[in-house]
Every structure is written in C-alpha cells, then in structure tokens.
Amino acid sequence: MTSSLGRAESLPFLAACRRQPVPYTPIWIMRQAGRYLPEYRRVRSQAEFAALLRSPELAAEVTLQPLRRFPLDAAILFSDIMTPLTGMGVDLSFEPGPVVREPIRTDAAVDALGDLLPERDVPFVLESIRLVRAGLPRTVPLIGFAGGPFTLLCYLVCGRPSKEFGAARSFLYSSPQSAQRLLDRLADAMAAYLRAQAAAGAQALMLFESWAGLLAPHEFERFALRAVRRTVAALRDTAVPLIYYVNQGSALMRCVADLDVDVIGVDWRSPLGVVRQALGPGKAVQGNLDPAALFASPQDLREHAGRVLDQVAGAPGHVFNLGHGIWPETDPDAVARLIDYVHERSSRPAAIGANAT
Amino acid sequence: MTSSLGRAESLPFLAACRRQPVPYTPIWIMRQAGRYLPEYRRVRSQAEFAALLRSPELAAEVTLQPLRRFPLDAAILFSDIMTPLTGMGVDLSFEPGPVVREPIRTDAAVDALGDLLPERDVPFVLESIRLVRAGLPRTVPLIGFAGGPFTLLCYLVCGRPSKEFGAARSFLYSSPQSAQRLLDRLADAMAAYLRAQAAAGAQALMLFESWAGLLAPHEFERFALRAVRRTVAALRDTAVPLIYYVNQGSALMRCVADLDVDVIGVDWRSPLGVVRQALGPGKAVQGNLDPAALFASPQDLREHAGRVLDQVAGAPGHVFNLGHGIWPETDPDAVARLIDYVHERSSRPAAIGANAT
Numbered sequence: 183m184t185s186s187l188g189r190a191e192s193l194p195f196l197a198a199c200r201r202q203p204v205p206y207t208p209i210w211i212m213r214q215a216g217r218y219l220p221e222y223r224r225v226r227s228q229a230e231f232a233a234l235l236r237s238p239e240l241a242a243e244v245t246l247q248p249l250r251r252f253p254l255d256a257a258i259l260f261s262d263i264m265t266p267l268t269g270m271g272v273d274l275s276f277e278p279g280p281v282v283r284e285p286i287r288t289d290a291a292v293d294a295l296g297d298l299l300p301e302r303d304v305p306f307v308l309e310s311i312r313l314v315r316a317g318l319p320r321t322v323p324l325i326g327f328a329g330g331p332f333t334l335l336c337y338l339v340c341g342r343p344s345k346e347f348g349a350a351r352s353f354l355y356s357s358p359q360s361a362q363r364l365l366d367r368l369a370d371a372m373a374a375y376l377r378a379q380a381a382a383g384a385q386a387l388m389l390f391e392s393w394a395g396l397l398a399p400h401e402f403e404r405f406a407l408r409a410v411r412r413t414v415a416a417l418r419d420t421a422v423p424l425i426y427y428v429n430q431g432s433a434l435m436r437c438v439a440d441l442d443v444d445v446i447g448v449d450w451r452s453p454l455g456v457v458r459q460a461l462g463p464g465k466a467v468q469g470n471l472d473p474a475a476l477f478a479s480p481q482d483l484r485e486h487a488g489r490v491l492d493q494v495a496g497a498p499g500h501v502f503n504l505g506h507g508i509w510p511e512t513d514p515d516a517v518a519r520l521i522d523y524v525h526e527r528s529s530r531p532a533a534i535g536a537n538a539t
Numbered sequence: 540m541t542s543s544l545g546r547a548e549s550l551p552f553l554a555a556c557r558r559q560p561v562p563y564t565p566i567w568i569m570r571q572a573g574r575y576l577p578e579y580r581r582v583r584s585q586a587e588f589a590a591l592l593r594s595p596e597l598a599a600e601v602t603l604q605p606l607r608r609f610p611l612d613a614a615i616l617f618s619d620i621m622t623p624l625t626g627m628g629v630d631l632s633f634e635p636g637p638v639v640r641e642p643i644r645t646d647a648a649v650d651a652l653g654d655l656l657p658e659r660d661v662p663f664v665l666e667s668i669r670l671v672r673a674g675l676p677r678t679v680p681l682i683g684f685a686g687g688p689f690t691l692l693c694y695l696v697c698g699r700p701s702k703e704f705g706a707a708r709s710f711l712y713s714s715p716q717s718a719q720r721l722l723d724r725l726a727d728a729m730a731a732y733l734r735a736q737a738a739a740g741a742q743a744l745m746l747f748e749s750w751a752g753l754l755a756p757h758e759f760e761r762f763a764l765r766a767v768r769r770t771v772a773a774l775r776d777t778a779v780p781l782i783y784y785v786n787q788g789s790a791l792m793r794c795v796a797d798l799d800v801d802v803i804g805v806d807w808r809s810p811l812g813v814v815r816q817a818l819g820p821g822k823a824v825q826g827n828l829d830p831a832a833l834f835a836s837p838q839d840l841r842e843h844a845g846r847v848l849d850q851v852a853g854a855p856g857h858v859f860n861l862g863h864g865i866w867p868e869t870d871p872d873a874v875a876r877l878i879d880y881v882h883e884r885s886s887r888p889a890a891i892g893a894n895a896t
Contacts (some may be wrong), residue, residue, distance in 0.1 A: 345702055348866055351831035355839065368545075395787070398807050398829055400846065430752070433789035433808045450755050452790045470756055477709035486712075489757065505755075509705055 187409045193323055195255040199386060199423035200501035201466050206488020207491065207528035208255030209521055210325075212427075213507035214248040215260040221247050229481075231276045235265055236306050238495045242313035249322055251514065252521050254527050255435035255501075256323050257314060258498070259379070261307060262328030263390055264337060266375045269303030272338065283343035287353060298371035298383040306409060307375075308382040315383040325425070326384030328375050330391035331413065332406035333367035335361065338368075347396055354405055359484040365409035373416035380420045388447070389413065397451075402434050407441065414442050425468060429506065435460035452506025454493035466499035473504045476516040483516060491528055502528075552612040555768045556743060556801045558656070558856035563590050563887035564848065565612035565684075566767050569784075571605040571616040576869060578604050582740020588633050590659075592622055593663050599670035604778035608871065609878050612858075613680050614671060616736070618664060620686030620747055621694060623863035626660030628653040629695065642698035642722055644710060651722045655728035657735035664732075665739040672740040681706065683741030685732050687748035688725035689855075690765035694717065694874055695725075698895050704753055711754075711762055713726065722766035730773035737777045745782040745804070746770065752806075759791050764798065780827060792817035807862025811850035823856035831860045833873040840873060841880050848885055 194208035216222055222244050226234065234240050244258040264272075264280040271294070273283040286292060300308060314324055337343070339350040354361045372451040376387045394406060410426065417424060425445030428434055438446055439461045445463050448457050450472035457467055487502075494500040502524045508517070543699060551565035579601050580761040583591065591597050591818055595781040603734055621629075621637040626653070645650060663695060671725050686776055694700070696707040711718045733744045748849055749764060784804030796818045803822050807829035814824055832843040842858075851857040859881045865874070 211723075254813075285809075288544060303849065315542035320758075346866075348831065348868070351829070352868075353864075355835040360841075395808065399810060401829070402710050430808075433813070456790070472712075472758070474705065474706070474708035474712050475710075478712040482712065482715075493695065509703075509709075511705070513707075 185208075186435045187209060189215060193255070193321060194387065195323055195501060196423060198213070198499060198501045199425065199466050201444075203498055205530065206525050207494075207502050209502035209524045210254050210256040210258065211248070211508050212433075213506055214252075214257075214258065216508060218512040218517070219247055219251070219507055220253075221516075231262075231278065234260070235262055236255075238313050241243060241306075241310040242317060245324075246392050250317065252518055253525070254322070254521065256322055256325050257318055258325040258388070259307070259311060259314065259327065259384065261310070263334065263392070266298055266300070266328065266371060267302055267334065267338070268294075269298050269300070270371055276309070277342075278336050279343040281342045282338055283341075283350070286338040286364060287349075287357075287360075287364070289360050289363060292360065293369060295367055298374050300375050304364075306389055308378055309470050311382040311384055313378055323385035324383065325386045326376060326387055326538060327388040327390060328372040328380075328381030328413075329408060330394070330426075331365045331372060331409035332387050332397070333393045334368050334372075334459050335364055336396070338364070338392045340350060343411070350393075351396055354401060358404070361375070361405060362408070366412065369409040369412035369418070373413045376413070377420060379418075380422050384422065386423045386425060387417065387420070388427060388428050389443075390429075391431070392427075392429045394414035394428045396432060397434075398432055403437050407437055411441065417446050420483070423430060427468070428452035445499075445501065447503065448505065452486045454490060454500070457492070458497075464503065468501040469505050470503065470505040471520070473506050473509050473512070474503075476508070476512045476520065478504060479518055480516075483520060484527075487520055487523055493522070496528070496530065548705040550612070552680055552704075552858060553742065553780060555856060555858045556782065558801075560855055562725050562887065564851075564857055564859050564881050566603070566859035566881045567611050567615065568865050568874060569615075569861055571609075571611060571615065571874075572601045573865060573871040574867035575628075575865055575874070576604055576608070577871075578608075588619075588635065590611065591617070593664035594664050595670050598667040599674060602667070602671045602681075603674050606675065608818060609867055609875055611679070611759055611878065611883070613682050613714050614675055615682040615745070616664070616668060616671065616684065618667070618684070618742065620641055620684070620691065620749070622664060623655055623657070623661055623685065623728060624651075624653050624691065624695070625653055626657070627655050627728060636698075636700040637694050638699045639695055642706070643695045643721060644706075644717075646717050646720060649717065649724060652724055657732050657733050661732070665735055668736055668739040668741055675680075680742035681740065682734030682743045683733060683739075684745040685729040686738075687746050687751070687763060687771075687783075688722045688766035689728060689754070690748050690750045691725050691729075692721055692762075693750045695721070704750060707799055708749075711758060719765070722762060723769065726766040726769035727773070730770045733770070733774055734843060737774075737779050741779065743780045743782060744774065744777070745783045745784060746800075747785045747786075748788070749784075751785045754791075756790055756794050759867040760794050764794055767807060768798065776797060784825070796806060797821065802856075802876070804860065805862065811847060811857070812852075815851070815854075815894060820860070823858065824851070825858040827860065828877070830866050832871070833861075833865070833869045834878065836874075837876055840876060841884075845884060848881070853887065855886070 424443040447468040561705040804825040
C-alpha cells in the first residue's frame with residue numbers, strides 16, 4: 183500500500199495538488215464523462231440517468247470513456263452530488279434536474295433524515311470506484327467527490343433547481359438555526375461518504391460547492407464554510423488530496439484561504455493570478471478556462487488556454503481544468519486540442535530539478 | 540431649468556450619486572414597482588405585462604405606487620430592458636421571461652435591426668416619464684434606465700432566458716467580430732434611448748448589466764465594457780448622474796473603475812468596503828443588501844442592513860439598495876422597516892457642515 187501510494191504521489195495530478203513540481207501542468211475536465219461524448223450518449227440511450235448512477239458497471243464504463251479517448255491526467259467518478267442523499271432517505275428523481283419530493287424546511291424534517299452508512303446505503307458507488315480503479319491504468323488517478331453541504335441544502339430546501347434558489351436563501355435568513363442543523367447533518371454524512379470513497383480507492387476527494395456564489399462572504403462563512411470545515415476536519419487523516427470547488431466564488435477567496443484543503447477549484451470569472459494572491463502560497467488552484475472558450479477557433483482556443491497558464495506562470499500547484507462543467511454541445515476534437523496544448527505549452531522537463539529545491 | 544436643477548441637485552439621492560454630503564443615506568429598491576405590492580398585482584390582474592409596458596398611464600401608475608407607500612428617495616420608471624428592442628424591429632413576447640422570435644446570430648441579422656429613434660419608436664416610454672414627473676413630488680427624483688448592450692445581446696442571441704446563456708457566450712468566442720458589431724448597434728441605440736429619457740425628464744440614468752457575471756474580466760472588457768463605454772461617451776453631456784449596475788461583478792470592479800459613470804451598482808456578493816477599495820474614490824456605490832435578508836426577523840434585518848452601512852462608514856457617495864431586485868414574496872412591511880432603519884441609522888444632521896469641506 184505504501185509503495186503504491188509512493189508511486190501514485192509522483193503522478194502529475196497528485197503532485198500538483200500537493201504543490202510539488204511536475205513535468206507538465208496536469209489537466210482534467212469537469213463533466214469529462216458526459217453528454218458531449220457520443221459513446222456516453224450511446225450508454226444513456228439504453229439507461230435512465232438514475233439507473234446509470236446506481237449501476238456500478240455502467241458508471242464505471244462512462245467514467246473510463248474519456249480516458250480511452252484523451253490523455254487526461256485524472257479520472258473522476260461518474261456520479262451525482264445528490265446520490266448519497268437517497269441513502270439518507272430523501273425521495274429523489276431527475277426531471278432532468280434533481281427534484282426532491284418533500285423539501286426539507288423544518289427541524290422535524292431535518293431530524294427525519296437518516297444517517298449515512300455508505301457501505302450499507304450506497305454500496306453501488308463504492309463498487310463503481312473499485313471497478314474504475316481496476317480498469318484505469320496506474321498512471322491515471324481517480325477522483326471521488328461529494329456536494330458541499332450548503333449546495334446540497336439548496337436542493338433539499340428548494341425541492342428543485344432554480345435560478346436564484348430563493349427558498350434556500352430565505353431559509354438561511356429566516357431560520358438560521360434550522361439551516362445550521364441541516365448543514366451539520368449533511369457535513370457529517372458527506373464526511374462519511376468521502377471517507378468510504380477513499381477507502382474504496384479514490385485517490386483524491388473533491389467537494390463541489392456549486393452554489394457558493396449565492397452567498398455574500400458573511401453568510402458564506404456562517405453557513406457554507408462552517409459546514410465544510412466540519413466535513414474537512416473529519417477527512418484529514420485520509421491522506422488523499424482534498425479539493426474544494428467554489429463556483430462563482432470571486433468574492434469568497436479570502437474566506438477559503440485558511441480552509442484545510444489542498445486545492446481550491448475556481449470558476450472562470452476570476453483570473454488565477456488574482457485567486458492565488460488572495461489564497462496565499464498554501465493552496466494549489468484548479469481551473470479555470472471558460473467552458474465557452476471551447477467554441478473558439480483552434481488558434482483562439484490556444485490563446486485563451488495560454489492566458490490561463492500565464493496567470494500561474496509555471497509556479498507549482500496548478501491543475502488545469504475548465505471553470506465549470508463542459509457543455510453537451512462541445513466538439514470532442516476541441517477537447518483533444520486543449521489537452522494537447524496544455525501539455526505541450528506547460529512542458530518543462532528541465533525545470534523539475536530546478537524547482538525541486 | 541437651471542434653478543430647478545439646482546434644487547434637484549440638493550436631493551439626497553442625486554447628491555449621493557455625485558459623492559456630495561447628504562443628511563442621511565438615500566435608499567430606493569430595485570423592482571420597487573413590482574409584484575410584492577398588492578396594488579401592483581391589482582393593476583396586473585387587468586393588463587398583460589406587455590400591455591402595461593406600452594401604456595403610459597398604467598406604467599406611470601405602477602411607478603408611483605411604491606412612492607405613495609414608502610418614503611423612498613427615488614422613483615424608477617416601470618419598464619423592461621427589452622422594450623426599446625421592439626422599437627428596433629425585434630419580435631418580442633413575454634412568457635413570462637422575454638422571448639425573441641428570431642434570435643440574432645449573423646451579421647445579416649444584426650444589419651437588419653433598425654436604428655432606434657425613441658420619439659418615433661417608443662414614444663410611450665417618454666410619455667410615461669412625463670406623466671411620472673407630473674405626479675411625483677419635487678423631492679423625489681426619477682431614474683430612467685436601459686439594459687447594458689451585452690445583457691441585451693444575451694437575450695437576442697439566446698432567444699430566451701437561460702441559466703448559463705450558453706448560446707450567447709459561445710457566440711462571443713466563435714464570432715467575436717459579429718458580437719462586437721451587434722454590441723455597437725445596441726450601444727448606440729441605448730445611448731439614443733437614454734438621451735431621450737433624460738430629455739423627457741429622467742433625472743438619473745441607469746444601465747443594467749444584469750449578466751455581467753457570465754464573463755471573465757478579459758471577455759468583459761473586450762465585449763461588455765467596450766460597448767458600455769460607447770454608450771456612456773454619447774451621454775456625457777446630458778448632465779444627469781449615470782449609474783452602471785454590474786450584477787455578479789465581484790471580479791470586475793477594477794475593470795469598471797475608470798468607466799466614466801458616477802455610480803457603480805453592485806450585487807450583494809461583494810462587501811461594499813472591498814468594492815470601494817477596488818473602485819477608488821472617484822465613484823459612488825449603490826447597493827447592496829441581499830434581497831433574501833428581507834425574510835429575516837426585524838431585529839436580524841437591522842443587523843444585516845447595518846452591516847451594509849458599516850461597510851461605507853458614513854463616507855459620501857452611497858445609495859442604499861438591494862443587491863438585486865426585490866422578490867415577489869417579500870412582505871411590504873419589511874420594506875417599510877428597512878427604509879426607516881436606513882434613514883434613522885444614517886441620519887447625520889450635524890455632519891453636513893463638517894463633511895462639506
């Protein structure tokens with residue numbers, strides 16, 4: 183186990199998470215297992231989304247699809263942030279966004295949530311991880327993930343996605359104690375969920391705070407960050423890198439600077455140079471090309487991707503990614519060009535020794 | 540005209556826009572003429588939204604409604620940012636969001652747009668302004684407004700509102716010249732539209748960049764800001780304060796610091812202290828309480844509003860507002876409490892002389 187971990191740590195993605203020198207900037211793509219790939223659409227044409235999530239074989243298959251096509255530096259488990267909530271007793275469907283039959287807005291509803299015991303409640307996720315690890319080359323690490331507690335609260339309180347998540351935001355203001363009670367439950371459940379993923383073989387863990395941008399810094403700290411601190415504190419002994427993705431978080435970077443994670447993932451709105459200045463030297467960054475840039479001409483795409491790389495200027499601790507999930511309409515060839523360009527442009531074989539001091 | 544302007548300039552809202560001392564912090568509320576008011580809902584029960592927009596009498600009536608109820612420091616014309624586009628030949632409906640029958644995605648479609656001659660194409664808007672001015676007490680100034688060119692482009696390219704406005708964003712990347720061509724047309728039309736509003740009696744002019752937050756700073760400067768500079772340059776001799784509202788603009792404040800407007804309006808995500816630091820001393824700020832805070836208890840609401848005031852610490856150049864439009868579910872009594880609290884808490888009769896130096 184130790185020797186395998188030793189080899190794994192030298193993989194560019196894991197090294198970049200640890201702010202160690204790398205031979206080139208590693209890249210993976212949020213939603214890389216998804217609808218822009220014809221092979222994914224073929225699987226989906228034969229299985230409902232919810233069924234795909236619960237089938238270890240199919241989930242592993244679509245997780246591996248982009249790795250067969252592209253020289254990506256990491257795989258990410260195909261799943262949905264809402265999946266573990268079904269294990270806590272939430273009645274959930276996809277229409278196609280997640281719909282919660284009975285929104286949670288009272289202490290009684292919070293207390294009615296079950297605890298999450300991953301091996302009992304979501305064994306299919308852990309089995310997917312084992313299958314993916316068995317199918318992945320050793321050179322490609324696997325990322326497990328969960329939703330940030332606040333982001334999960336947004337869906338649970340509103341019942342269905344909405345542009346402003348008004349019911350969730352007014353719940354924070356009108357019932358702050360109940361909101362914190364719900365967040366504590368979710369924080370503990372996501373800690374258990376992520377621990378189980380690491381035990382099953384996930385080599386990095388990512389928390390998606392997709393709705394961080396709904397909150398001003400004061401409310402972000404009081405609700406979202408307080409909860410994620412609780413999750414992260416329970417994960418510190420797992421020894422895999424932790425990534426916190428803060429969508430629309432331009433105003434929140436100083437808040438997360440002292441969160442005990444290895445990597446902050448950011449959307450495309452903040453230049454990475456500004457982000458790194460706000461975060462300080464203790465964090466790696468992941469991001470942050472606008473997913474829309476994949477619709478530019480090949481020459482323009484290189485310029486846009488180059489601008490992201492220039493913001494980091496070769497300093498250790500950068501994982502290239504989009505700032506948000508890839509769009510279903512994207513041409514896979516543009517993805518191939520992006521990956522090649524990032525690898526070529528950032529390649530620094532001579533720099534390893536120089537940077538290793 | 541000069542003497543009436545002289546009196547108007549001493550009104551707190553207009554003085555705050557000019558960063559002059561004020562006896563108390565002025566406040567108005569985005570969407571203050573709207574669905575949270577039962578008297579508005581009564582008018583709407585008898586007229587379609589589109590009809591309301593085109594009726595000078597009804598538009599003036601709903602503009603004046605909140606002023607009869609609350610001691611607000613400004614009125615804002617009841618209209619919609621899409622209204623002038625109908626005057627340019629766009630076939631528009633509301634379902635309830637704006638829907639453009641033929642999205643604009645080619646140079647030919649851009650060239651087919653008509654020029655906007657406001658007195659010919661949207662006379663009902665100008666007549667509304669005259670009616671509102673006749674019905675408003677002299678102590679309450681009237682704000683006219685238009686959409687930012689980029690925000691209008693989002694609707695015109697996508698055809699209907701969407702969470703990500705993907706078609707608009709990919710249009711910028713795939714067809715940057717066509718996008719700039721469309722933005723130039725919109726910038727010129729909005730300049731003509733706002734000039735006409737000022738001539739009809741609007742005492743301040745606001746540009747709503749509701750979708751600024753879709754763009755990274757580089758694209759914001761290349762598209763949105765370039766266009767709004769063109770609009771603003773054509774308005775500089777109107778002698779009324781200009782306000783640029785930058786929604787989700789936490790990463791964009793440095794970009795707009797040298798835009799030639801008097802006031803930057805900001806959403807609730809960035810603390811005003813941070814905003815003012817990025818903007819420098821040359822701009823007043825407008826905002827920025829989270830609309831969700833109106834769902835807090837009266838005591839908590841005071842704390843949230845007090846935190847906004849504390850960020851500015853009594854310095855000149857602050858117009859209190861929400862960070863986004865008021866929600867239809869809001870209790871009008873909470874609005875009344877907010878306005879009273881902002882006025883009381885910021886009241887500084889002795890400070891006028893002291894600050895006037």
